[in-house]
Amino acid sequence: MDQEHPRLSVTQQGDVTVVKLADRKILDEASIAQIGDRLQGLVDKQPDPRMVLDFSDVGHMSSSALGMLIRLNKRVREKKGRLRLCGIQKPIYEVFVITRLNEIFDITETPDEAVRSLS
Numbered sequence: 001m002d003q004e005h006p007r008l009s010v011t012q013q014g015d016v017t018v019v020k021l022a023d024r025k026i027l028d029e030a031s032i033a034q035i036g037d038r039l040q041g042l043v044d045k046q047p048d049p050r051m052v053l054d055f056s057d058v059g060h061m062s063s064s065a066l067g068m069l070i071r072l073n074k075r076v077r078e079k080k081g082r083l084r085l086c087g088i089q090k091p092i093y094e095v096f097v098i099t100r101l102n103e104i105f106d107i108t109e110t111p112d113e114a115v116r117s118l119s
Contacts, residue, residue, distance in 0.1 A: 007022050007023050007035055008022060008039075013115045016115045017046070017051045018054060018111055019039065020057070022057060023035075023057070024059050025061070026062065027061065032068050036071065036072065039051075039053075039068075039072050040075060043079065043081065044075075046079070046081065048079060049081035049083075050118045051082075051083050051084070052084045052085075053069075053083070053085050053086070054087045054111045055087045055089070055092065069105070073104065082118055083106070084107070085105050085108075086108045087109070
């Protein structure tokens with residue numbers, strides 16, 4: 001795991017970047033900004049980024065974290081890339097439904113499904 005960014009574990013599966021979020025709670029502005037900057041950097045490195053964000057370890061996230069995801073999704077789309085979210089736990093998924101973010105994001109159960117859908 002990257003020492004500078006212990007909040008993220010980044011692996012490549014073919015041409016898909018898989019990012020596992022390590023924090024149980026993504027609540028404070030500083031860590032959201034750090035995660036957002038790191039994800040943005042990963043997107044900017046690729047001409048047509050294909051990225052999976054794995055939330056299986058995340059139990060809580062703030063509305064600011066949702067905003068960061070929306071900005072990331074916009075950036076990925078601007079670069080003609082594709083983003084998948086996976087492993088979202090039920091309480092967080094319910095927030096996605098209430099805010100209709102489940103209509104904006106492609107969400108799968110497992111990282112494997114997400115990677116397959118991008119291959």
